[in-house]
Amino acid sequence: QVQLMESGGGLVQAGGSLRLSCAASGNFFIINAMGWYRQAPGKQRELVAVITKRGSISYADSVKGRFTISRDNAKNMVYLQMNSLKPEDTAVYYCKVVTVNDYWGQGTQVTVSS
Numbered sequence: 001q002v003q004l005m006e007s008g009g010g011l012v013q014a015g016g017s018l019r020l021s022c023a024a025s026g027n028f029f030i031i032n033a034m035g036w037y038r039q040a041p042g043k044q045r046e047l048v049a050v051i052t053k054r055g056s057i058s059y060a061d062s063v064k065g066r067f068t069i070s071r072d073n074a075k076n077m078v079y080l081q082m083n084s085l086k087p088e089d090t091a092v093y094y095c096k097v098v099t100v101n102d103y104w105g106q107g108t109q110v111t112v113s114s
Contacts, residue, residue, distance in 0.1 A: 009108030
C-alpha cells in the first residue's frame with residue numbers, strides 16, 4: 001500500500017506562482033512514473049505532467065513553458081512548479097504514483113483569480 005500526501009495548493013492571482021509537492025510513503029519496492037493531474041468543475045480529470053523514473057517528462061500542451069515537474073527519488077517526492085498561472089488553471093490537482101499499481105493523492109485545490 002502507498003500513501004500520498006500533497007501540499008502547496010491555494011489561492012493566487014493570475015500571473016502568480018505556486019509549487020505543489022507530493023510525498024509517497026508505504027510499502028513499495030520502486031516507483032515508476034510520478035505525475036500530476038487536475039480536474040476542474042464539470043470537466044474530466046486530465047494529465048498535467050508526468051515524469052518517469054528515468055527522468056522522461058511529458059506535459060499537457062496547455063501548461064508547456066509555464067509548469068515544471070521534478071522528482072526526488074531519494075525522498076520519493078514529486079513537485080510541480082506552476083508559474084504564470086491563469087484562471088483556467090483553477091482545479092483540484094491530484095498526485096499520481098505508479099508502482100505495481102496506481103495510487104492517487106487526495107487532491108489539493110488551486111484557485112487562480114483574474
